[in-house]
Amino acid sequence: VKSSVCCAEANMLYLEAPVGVGFSYCINTSNYVGVDDEITARDNLIFLQRWFVKFPEYKCRDLFVTGESYAGHYVPQLAQLILQFNKKEKLFNLKGILLGNPLLDFVTDFNSKAEFFWSHGLISDSTYEIFSSACNYSRYKSESFRGSVSPVCSGVMNQVNNEISMYIDKYDVTIDVCLSSILSQSNALTHLQVAEKLDVCVEDETTKYFNRVDVQKALHARLLGVTSWVSCSDNLHYKKLNFEESMIPVVGSLIRSGIRILVFSGDQDSVIPLTGTRTLLHGLANKLGLNTTTTYRAWFEGKQVGGWMQVYGNILSFATIRGASHKAPFSQPERSLVLFNAFLKGKPLPEEFRAIE
Incomplete structure (x- = not known):
């Protein structure tokens, strides 16, 4: 994180977790079975402990833990373990989670x-x-986790999917889809994109890139127990019932401990829609007795509205990123960077447009 001896906004450490995702691996493949939130949080804490031992010069830096999607489980639980560890040995200078x-x-x-x-x-x-x-949808997913979807839920989901159609990206309902991910390659692909538009086939291109021998060699990557890199594999067997555990009590305990929290939503995501997130945070603020310290307003990136935001008790913040997908930094990098920098510095998001230098 920015300090007197570092000119960068942040020193970023990317952790592939749980073990088995990305290019991470375990020699004992039995560790890919029965993985759950508790194991993942413990492994992440052990990794950070050993990382700080190896690089002690970073111990004094402010620490922020960030993540997206199911990191709504990973990050709060890791932060909770960090606080518990600090009671025995002050190692982590945890300031906030994003x-x-x-x-x-x-x-x-x-x-x-x-x-x-x-x-x-x-x-x-x-x-x-x-x-x-x-x-x-929660009933449907709960039934599917248990391997028995009722006829009524099966019928409802078939109707929903038929109306939405397979040609919509549920992670960003406004963009075109990559036809090569849905159909076989065809000449239609050449007409799908315009140069200035988001590359909707980036997942296909990423898969090809990470399966290049020279790329794997440069990354010192090992394919242990798998023949190729894929964006979603069945190599890891996670306990899906963990999905049903609410993280709101954990987030509440972090706030009580003085940890700043910012939750943001790409507003075109239907996988974890902003409406549910907004409802949850408003309810949590009320439960904790946090008054609104910044009323709901637009924030700006350059001369354009970057999204909308609200702050409770100067410790819990909610923000949307306008035009962003489930993976907001990918689809709206400039707006995401403004939000990221403001959170690290503890400053409010810009409330009026400014000239772009």
Whole structure:
């Protein structure tokens, strides 16, 4: 993090977790079975302990832990373990956590999908009604985790998926899809993109890139137990029932300990919609007795609105990133950087447009 001896905004350490994702591996492949939140949090803490032992010059730096999506579980639980460890030995200078489109509460987050789909015109009024009453998304996922989806939920999800169609990216409902990920390669691909648009085929291109021998050699990567790198594999067997555990009590305990928290949402994401996140944080603020210290307002990146934000008790913040996907820094990097820098410095997001230098 920025200090008197460092000119960068932050020194960033990327951790592939749990073991088995990315290019991380374990010689004992039995460790890929039965992985859960508790194991992941413990392993992450051990990694950080050993990293600071190896690089003690970073111990005095402010530490921020960040992540997206299911990191709504990983990050708060790691932060909780860090605070517990610090009671025995002060090693980590934890200042805050930053969560993007996070899964915080299974029921609220997943059931907000129905309103998001409907409000964006992706499903009909009648489908919205049955998706909210006959079988909501949290019930459907809960049944699927247990290997037995009821006929009513199967019927509702078929209707939802048929109306949305397979040609919509649920991580960003406004962009075109990469046809090569859905259909075989065709001439239509050459007409799919315009140079200035987001590269919607980046996942396909990333897979090809990471499977290049020269790239794997440069990264000192080992493919242990797998034949190729893929974005989603069945190599790791995670305990899916962990999804149903709410992280709101953990986030609340971090706030009580004085840890600053910023939760942001790419506003075009239907996987973890902003509406559920916003509802959860407002409810948590009320439970903790945190008054609104910055009222809901727009914030700016350059001359454009970057999104909207609200702050509770000068410790819990919520922000949207306008036009961003489930992975906001990928789809809106400039706006995400403004938000990131403001959080690290403890400064408010810009509230009026400024000239771009």
